[in-house]
Amino acid sequence: MxxxxxxxxxxxxxxxxxxxxxxxxxxxxxxxxxxxxxxxxxxxxxxxxxxxxxxxxxxxxxxxxxxxxxxxxxxxxxxxxxxxxxxxxxxxxxxxxxxxxxxxxxxxxxxxxxxxxxxxxxxxxxxxxxxxxxxxxxxxxxxxxxxxxxxxxxxxxxxxxxxxxxxxxxxxxxxxIPRLRMPRAAPSRSTLKLAEAFLSLMTEREREASLRPGLRACDLGAAPGGWTLQLAERGLRVYAIDNGPIADSVLETGLVEHIRADGFTWRPPHKLDWMVCDMVEQPARVAALIGDWVASGRCRRSIFNLKLPMKKRFDEVQRCREILAGRLADTGQPWVLRMRHLYHDREEITAYLGPAA
Ligand SMILES: C[S@@+](CC[C@H](N)C(=O)[O-])C[C@H]1O[C@@H](n2cnc3c(N)ncnc32)[C@H](O)[C@@H]1O
Incomplete structure (x- = not known):
């Protein structure tokens, strides 16, 4: 053919x-x-x-x-x-x-x-x-x-x-279009963004290695807790960083510590397996933050959302790629970066950055 x-x-x-x-x-x-x-x-x-x-x-x-x-x-x-x-x-x-x-x-x-x-x-x-x-x-x-x-x-x-x-x-x-189940305890529909990102941006092997009980994560811009819940439901312990309130249904998992702080300046007390980030901010600023966290070893991998309210969205995505590549260049390690406009995303895309297998 x-x-x-x-x-x-x-x-x-x-x-x-x-x-x-x-x-x-x-x-x-x-x-x-x-x-x-x-x-x-x-x-x-x-x-x-x-x-x-x-x-x-x-x-x-x-x-x-x-x-x-x-x-x-x-x-x-x-x-x-x-x-x-x-x-x-x-x-x-x-x-x-x-x-x-x-x-x-x-x-x-x-x-x-x-x-x-x-x-x-x-x-x-x-x-x-x-x-x-x-x-x-x-x-x-x-x-x-x-x-x-x-x-x-x-x-x-x-x-x-x-x-x-x-x-x-x-x-x-x-x-x-993935048809995903809304978790009963979810306080927001945006919980489905992270569920979809796990499925569409990561391989099965990456999920098995990194989404399991006992691992440590933080969620920057966590309120009301939809992303945090996705991590906690998989048994991870999560620092939920936001000045806004986290829903009781999320805190009741017993795996979440809510910290009222600025996601751009808060630092974890020890190295984390995950940092996820859904803060509404300029995409270039978020890309630089993610690059710094991963390059410095503060977290091993990250899923983050880039809000794209501007006209030239494709150009902005390319700019964010360059910012991330610039931050990671000196680590001497191979990384994978996958980005997608998910079904559950609106004027935004979601990305996964992690170590190459
Ligand atoms: C889109 S919402 C996050 C929704 C969340 N992912 C969920 O599933 O429920 C964005 C959150 O980022 C928080 N935020 C924005 N800027 C922040 C900052 N600099 N530090 C901490 N949180 C911030 C806001 O307070 C807001 O709760």
Whole structure:
């Protein structure tokens, strides 16, 4: 399966199409590729056309999922079918998939995450089983480990974009949206940001090594305690730093010490495994703080939120990367930095910084 000039399909929060375009242009350029995209404001997705003739999996390999910040998912498009007849939409899609020799481990029926697109969801619920049966019968579905995910993206009920993503290098949820349970004791919805960050920014091995009872953490800008609770629920002991109040439900875990102090000047009494930070502050100031903590060994790893109320969000993210790289340069150690505009983030992104395995 090798066609020329695949396009990327990038899902995002509506309103972040510009950031996706700036990032796609930047990453493509870095990977020695070139392409272009046209913004449809508030569409919730971006189509980025590549000029280079490469197999789909080579495109994905050159643009690895962990490098992306703003999209919720990156898919390599392999076909598009328009004018699907209302009386039989299955056959043209099945034909297009079979013609390209696609063997998929799973298939997801997707739309943009917008109110208009949500109207398609009842159509997709009734249509999907028909196509799934046809895929099963005709050998499109594969049990082979590593078989890619097949994405069927509907803008309306009459046309579909057909794309692929590698099984082990893409967001692991349909539409890139994790459905997370709100903990009963959570005092704020922002608790889900940290829960999502653990899942989408860290590997399983990193989670196992660092989210276990007995480890020590601090939470800068902790009130009312949603992030602190995520750490305490995993058995970590947490210094919760904020002049504001921490909810009783969080203090009742018995693992939290509330300290009324300024998160920029407070220092821990000993080295910590974790520092998390959700203070509403200028992103460059937060990036410098995180870089200083990690570089000085005050904490081993960090998850932090960067608020991006400005227009040029992609540029600001690049600036924060440079600040962090500058602070870490002298440590002589390899670090991983992963950043993402999470589903539970609004005008902000969340990042993980930790030791390279
Ligand atoms: C978005 S809220 C944090 C929500 C929290 N992550 C949760 O899940 O409940 C931001 C918090 O940062 C605190 N904050 C802002 N600047 C701070 C500073 N310099 N030192 C300590 N806390 C600060 C605010 O008081 C506020 O409670």
């Amino acid at each position: 090798s066609t020329s000039g695949h396009a990327l399909l990038l899902y995002c929060r509506a309103g972040f199409e510009n950031e996706c375009l700036a990032e796609a242009s930047h990453l493509a350029h870095q990977a020695g590729l070139s392409g272009h995209g046209r913004i449809q404001p508030d569409a919730g997705f971006l189509r980025f056309q590549l000029q280079d003739a490469l197999p789909w999996d080579e495109v994905a390999r050159r643009l690895p999922w962990q490098d992306w910040v703003f999209p919720r998912q990156r898919i390599v498009l392999v076909a598009r079918v328009d004018h699907l007849p209302a009386e039989d939409r299955v056959k043209p899609i099945l034909d297009a998939v079979k013609q390209r020799g696609i063997k998929a481990g799973r298939v997801w029926f997707e739309t943009a995450d917008t109110n208009e697109a949500k109207e398609l969801s009842s159509f997709l619920r009734s249509f999907a089983p028909h196509l799934e049966r046809a895929f099963d019968k005709t050998g499109v579905m594969s049990k082979k480990p590593g078989a890619p995910t097949l994405h069927l993206f509907f803008e309306d009920s009459g046309s579909v974009e057909i794309g692929l993503s590698p099984a082990d290098d893409a967001a692991d949820w349909p539409m890139g």
